[in-house]
Amino acid sequence: MIKLAFDARDYGYTIISRFEKTLRNYLNNELLTRTDNIMNLIPTGVIEAGERRINNNSDFNDILENIDFIHLKEIIIYKDNYVCLYDSSKLDKKDFINIMDSLYELRCKIAHIRGFFTNSDLNNLYNEVMAICVNMIHIDEDFLMFLNVVLTTPEELVEKVPLDFLSDSIKNYEVLNNIPIADYEYEGGFVGRNDDKEKIIKMLEDGMHRVITISGAGGVGKSALVLNIVNDILRKKIIKYDCVIWVSAKENKLTYLGIEDIEPTLKSYEELLDTILDVMGFDYSSYITLESKEEDVNILFDACDKVLLVIDNLETITDDRIINFILDSHTKTNILITSRRGLGQVERRYDLKQLKEKEAIHLFRTICREKNLVKLIACNETIIKLYVNKVYCYPLAIKWVLGQVAIGKDINNLIDNINESTSDISQFCFEQIYSDLTREAKVILCTLSLYEDNLSKGILKYISNLNEVIFEDSIKSLVLVSIIIPEQTINKDNQQISTLYSLLPLTRGYVKAQLDKESILKQQIQDRMLTVDNTLEEAERAQKQYRYSLSNLGANTEEEKVAAMLAQTAYQKYQAGNYLDAVESYKRAIEIAPRFSSIYRNWAVMESIENHWLEADSLMDKAVKYSPEDVQIWLSWGNIKRKNDKIKDAFSYYSKAYELNPDDNVVLNSYALALSRMGEYEKADNLMNKALNMGEGKPNNRHLIINYTSIAxxxxxxxxxxxxxxxxxxxxxxxxxxxxxxxxxxxxxxxxxxxxxxxxxxxxxxxxxxxxxxxxxxxxxxxxxxxxxxxxxxxxxxxxxxxxxxxxxxxxxxxxxxxxxxxxxxxxxxxxxxxxxxxxxxx
CATH class of the missing domain: 1.25.40.10 (Tetratricopeptide repeat domain)
Known part of the structure; x- marks a missing residue:
């Protein structure tokens, strides 16, 4: 362990800068001895990156000096360079990649002067640099001696971090900030999202909402989008901020070597205050109490015109004081949040979806060029389109797959297994969120996982077998964590707005794997699915039969068809003498299709049979409210009144039905019967014979029997x-x-x-x-x-x-x-x- 006499960041800079220089020299010396055409040993993307900085000069030495640290790794692992440069029997290529990625992150921490670079980070830096150097084919003894001096007499070597090292990392903006290096610059760059950027920047400009949450599934690109937006705002001076503060609660990241734990910069409320003070130029270590930090943060915010606070990965924060800080945010602040879950209050939520197909294809091609994946570069657009759609156009999934391919994995196997619950991408994106869900929310997810198409609210509620309150709470929690997608649609048959739900595409395989572990639940869901499927088929057949049959009820939407099935169940229960059970079935039908007037109508008929006349009228009122032009409702209400010897009321409702459809033989019969009860026999006879003439010759003889009987x-x-x-x-x-x-x-x-x-x-x-x-x-x-x-x-x-x-x-x-x-x-x-x-x- 290094004993510190200086600032850890200065030690870190001293080691990483000397290491980087040593590594560049090592590559220069070793690669020049291998071939006369050294450019063949460098990935095309790296050459292009170097040439952009030196005006297309293709001299290897110049390119080597003008590429970034992360590009050195790409050169070493390119083709068979690694076995010529390192002893693979002692340091595996995968381990080398892992160490180099870690070193790059540590280098970024050093460069971010307003961030945190701890003693632990310094020790990790020393150990990882040593691991890289001692496994070189030709070990640089001078560098090893340098490391030894750093351990023993560091005062002879340690130097302060120069400003030019910092300026390359934090971008020399006029605004105080601690925004991090954009790691996407080395993984295909930032692609697309122009519409999303424009909308979010507009929300920040409007100032209507102090808290804006960019929500979406893991791996959809929330952090990258926000970082790109912030850089655009500062570079183009779109919004005048006095200070931009970035904190991240991210605890892990996904690389093509697996899920890796990382140290979050935000773990507690006090760390949030420390970062704000630090970015604004105050020494947070000099404060004694938390209250004094809070007071000064508020004073600083008061002194500013506008401050932007970015909180990345909010869902992992457990300190309620941070949440309260957001909810009670200062009037001079904009708070931009990325989260899979969101706050659920005070925020303006922006749901981020996957990349557009063209954007995903562009990202795929770019990464292939950078990693020199020759065979994939040669693929035509149709094949690449197939690949990106199989990973649902998720940027993280695309990067992960291609990263795996770069270390020798088969792309088809990777993509075919990407939905497995054991895959890194599934675990990274969904495991934590899924484990925190309630049992009822998981049931809804499992139900959706078994359907390829969107499900209407009523069908989903029926199959998941949840009551109204629990269902609504569960749906809210699932929407909040961005796992399901609600979509408003207008039904073509009844012109009513309904909600359809779909499962986040990349989630389906993971949820199915979880459901496979619960055989009883899976069977229950499948049984109810079968009931729904049979009901929908039966409803289609019913439309071709007698149009007022119980099995039809005029159902149009899938929700109404399932509600009609429950109405049938209620009817059967009532026929068996179970009145109370029948009522519960009708209530459940109403929950599934609350605007389906036929359910209220049939329920009212049952109540009238029980002589519950007030209840029957109340239900018929609701039926008329939702379908005032439905002849069958007025007809049924007239029948109820007739049975209750309310002949004038019956006549009134029959008259309404007759007014709506004077050419319907059933309506004619009922209206005529009311006239008959009132002694208007001749008028009744005329109408009944008119109904009879309309019914004769039709294949359904039931109408004829009714007509003949009514006339008689x-x-x-x-x-x-x-x-x-x-x-x-x-x-x-x-x-x-x-x-x-x-x-x-x-x-x-x-x-x-x-x-x-x-x-x-x-x-x-x-x-x-x-x-x-x-x-x-x-x-x-x-x-x-x-x-x-x-x-x-x-x-x-x-x-x-x-x-x-x-x-x-x-x-x-x-x-x-x-x-x-x-x-x-x-x-x-x-x-x-x-x-x-x-x-x-x-x-």
């Missing part, structure tokens, strides 16, 4: 009115027409109970009418038709009993005693068949 019922009541007025001829005329219509209905379907009962009732009415008209033979014929009919249902037995009584009365009037005995005998057989108790009920 109206004619039966009309005949009763004529009978009451002693106009037996007109009564007979109406009953005969009614009988004819019911004969047609029974012929269509002799198993239809309602038409069968009405047919017999009309025969009874005709029998009594003929008896009153003294046409006894005709009366007997009608009574006997009823008696000869099969009697299985209770209502049929009741009508049978009335026919027997009518026939007895008829024979008594004619003094046909033998016929009376026969009827009595028939009655005794009935008693034996159905029992005395049933007969008493019939009478």
């Amino acid at each position: 019922e109206n004619l039966k009541k009309w005949a009763e009115a004529y009978s009451f007025d002693k106009d037996y001829k007109k009564a007979e005329e109406k009953l005969k027409i009614a009988l004819h219509d019911m004969e047609l209905a029974v012929k269509i379907d002799d198993s239809d109970i309602r038409s069968s009962i009405l047919y017999r009732e009309i025969l009874i009415d005709l029998g009594y009418l003929m008896k009153n008209m003294k046409q006894f033979d005709k009366a007997e014929v009608n009574f006997r038709k009823v008696i000869k009919s099969s009697t299985k249902k209770f209502r049929e037995m009741e009508i049978y009993s009335r026919a027997i009584i009518g026939l007895l009365d008829l024979f008594v009037m004619q003094e046909k005693i033998d016929e009376v005995k026969k009827i009595i005998y028939e009655g005794e057989k009935i008693i034996k068949r159905v029992g005395k108790s049933q007969l008493y009920k019939l009478n």
Whole structure:
């Protein structure tokens, strides 16, 4: 360990500058001995970088002196240079790359005079430089002696960091700042994002929001974008800041050698204050109390016109005082945050998506040139497009894959396995965020992972099996951490705005791998998915069937179709006697599709059956609110009122349905029935016959049966009115027409109970009418038709009993005693068949 008598940064500069000089000399000497055409031993990207600084002079010595530190590594690992320069049996090429990357970061720390370069950093620097040098094929003994002197008598060698070393790193802006070196400069440069930059700079200029959060998944390029924006603002003087302060809570980074831990510059609230004071030229070590630091920071901010504070990687911060500092930010500050999670309050959130396809292709090509990946450089755009889309155009994923290829990995295997939960890219981007999620949020993610297409809110809620409150809280947390993407869309069928959710593309494979570990949960989700799929298929079939069937309900969206399925479930539960369970199913259907009027309608019908008239009206009010032009709703409401003997209300609702669709045979029938109940028999008859004519010839005979039955019922009541007025001829005329219509209905379907009962009732009415008209033979014929009919249902037995009584009365009037005995005998057989108790009920 180095014993410090000077500033650690000065020690560090002394070592790294001498090491860099030694390494350049080593490359110059060794490579010149290998070939006459030394340029063949240097990557094209490195040559281009050097030539840009020396006006295209291709002299190797000049290029070597004008390239950056990181380029030295690229030369050493290029082609077979490494085995000629280093003893690979002692220092593996991968280890060499790892050490050189670490040295580059340490060099950046030294160059950032307003950042932190610790004693631990200095010791790491010494050890890593030593590891590089002792494994050279031709060891530089002078440099090793130099390192030894640094350990023993450093005062003879240590020198202060010169300003020109600093100016290359912090960019000599007029504004006080500690912005870091842009590491993307050595990994393909900064590509694209012009639209994003323009929007974010505009937000900063407007000053409408003091806190702006750039959110997005790990690896999408949040930090790089913000750093590029800040450099643009300072270089072009877009916004006049007095000071720009950069702090980072980043704890690890992804390189092509794996996930590496790094030391964050921000771990606590006090470190935040220290950095602010340091950048603004104050010695934070001279402060005794935290309060005095807070006071001076506020005084400094008061003295400024505007200060920009950048907090990188907010999601790893656990000190609540930092969050409170942001929430209660000074009026003179802009705070620009990068985070996978965000604050969830006070911030203006900007969601950063993946690169555009063209930008991703450009980045791919640039990195290939820099790393001299010859075969990939030669690929046509179609192949490269395939590669970048397989990694979802994520800049970090592109860099990671190509970095792996540069050390000998197969690109196809890398890309095929990039979604595996064990891959570095998946772990780096998602592992921490996923582990912090609630169980319910994970269920939603797992559900989305099994669907390639976007899912509507209702479908997602049903499959994840969560109640409204928990679902909304879970969705909010997932959007906050940028793992799912909400999208507003307008449904073409009903013109309503709905929300679709999709899973962040790069997340899918990782989440699927997590789901594979939970077989029970996976089976539950798949079972509910199957139910949804079957429901949607059934809904499509239902549209081709009777249009008012329960299985259809007029559902258009997938949410409505699932809600319709739950309504079917509710109906089945109610039929089985489980009223309370049916109510819960209806509530769940409403949660899935809260604006689906048909659910309210069907629920109201169930409540009306229970004689819960107020509840039924309340539900119908909601149905009308969401679909005021829906004929079926007004029709159903009219039916509910009719059953509750609210004839005027029923007539009003039927009238509304008739107004909306005067050519619908079901509407015509219902409206006509209301007229019939009000004694408007002739108007009712006209409308019913109009409905009948509309229904004839159609493949669905159900409408015909309903029409014939409705006409007959109206004619039966009309005949009763004529009978009451002693106009037996007109009564007979109406009953005969009614009988004819019911004969047609029974012929269509002799198993239809309602038409069968009405047919017999009309025969009874005709029998009594003929008896009153003294046409006894005709009366007997009608009574006997009823008696000869099969009697299985209770209502049929009741009508049978009335026919027997009518026939007895008829024979008594004619003094046909033998016929009376026969009827009595028939009655005794009935008693034996159905029992005395049933007969008493019939009478």
